[in-house]
């Protein structure tokens with residue numbers, strides 16, 4: 001039997017955690033948002049409020065939907081506050097060690113029936129589940145960015161995930177009005193197994209001087225009808241996240257075709273993480289983004 005879900009904890013209030021909190025609260029769930037920094041949680045709540053205001057302005061939701069949803073979200077700077085959650089979705093930085101530590105810390109806090117999920121873009125759900133006391137209650141629920149706009153959610157079972165947990169995840173995603181695709185627990189699942197090598201190749205194309213940032217993005221926007229060019233999309237996702245995913249593909253699939261482009265590595269080492277850092281393949285300090293190469 002599927003678990004009853006009403007209260008959701010979200011760990012990691014960056015761009016994805018904020019988006020997940022946004023759609024969950026609009027769908028009527030109570031949401032608690034946790035992060036390592038209280039400032040980060042505050043800015044996440046402000047982002048959610050602003051994004052909902054835009055949705056209200058374009059009549060996607062009403063002002064009263066917005067107010068009710070915002071009332072359902074609360075800050076939870078202390079992880080202990082997640083004790084009553086029916087579902088906890090981890091959406092912290094894409095690093096296995098960070099996520100493992102979060103799940104290890106959650107172990108003594110959450111109730112035994114709670115479902116634990118990760119929004120990881122690429123990491124093994126089975127390995128993360130092994131960090132918990134009930135791997136049968138663990139599942140991958142992978143949202144797409146920007147969460148309020150994208151229709152898809154990938155759901156990934158670990159080797160131990162039971163049917164009730166899977167059914168609950170499926171019902172939860174349906175309540176958000178999103179479409180589910182089931183992916184097996186392989187590095188990068190489906191979307192990122194296909195999308196990230198394309199982005200990495202775009203960075204190689206830049207690195208080898210085949211085209212400029214503008215030429216590469218224009219080529220793919222107008223020549224392949226992608227809504228964003230691959231370098232623009234890389235900046236939007238976050239170059240640290242792109243690099244982590246490529247490393248997981250490279251190591252997990254043991255194939256040199258997934259080798260992260262050295263230019264991507266350099267950008268991340270420089271702290272040029274894309275939009276969230278103000279600089280990546282574009283400079284975001286002015287009114288419109290300016291290509292950096």
Ligand SMILES: CC(=O)CC(=O)SCCNC(=O)CCNC(=O)[C@H](O)C(C)(C)COP(=O)(O)OP(=O)(O)OC[C@H]1O[C@@H](n2cnc3c(N)ncnc32)[C@H](O)[C@@H]1OP(=O)(O)O
Pocket residue numbers: 019051052054055058060120121143144145146147148149150191192195227228233237
């Ligand atoms: C890395 C991973 O693990 C997996 C991933 O997520 S990979 C990334 C997947 N995402 C993509 O590929 C995104 C590709 N880009 C796009 O689809 C589009 O460029 C986009 C939807 C992001 C923006 O579309 P756009 O038409 O260029 O811009 P814009 O007009 O600003 O936005 C379109 C609508 O979305 C809304 N929107 C955009 N971001 C939003 C947000 N964060 N919250 C709420 N609404 C948002 C806008 O308000 C706008 O709504 P209206 O139509 O009512 O005005």
Ligand SMILES: NC(=O)C1=CN([C@@H]2O[C@H](COP(=O)(O)OP(=O)(O)OC[C@H]3O[C@@H](n4cnc5c(N)ncnc54)[C@H](OP(=O)(O)O)[C@@H]3O)[C@@H](O)[C@H]2O)C=CC1
Pocket residue numbers: 011012013014015016017034035036037040091092093094095098102119120121122142143144145236237238241276
């Ligand atoms: N970006 C994307 O397009 C997508 C990303 N994802 C996945 O979602 C997850 C989050 O990505 P995204 O939101 O983009 O990343 P962000 O960098 O925007 O946010 C990550 C957040 O996690 C916080 N954090 C780090 N360590 C901890 C911790 N121990 N406890 C609580 N919070 C922590 C970070 O804080 P601080 O900055 O202080 O370290 C930051 O606020 C990743 O697993 C990513 O792969 C999934 C789909 C799409």
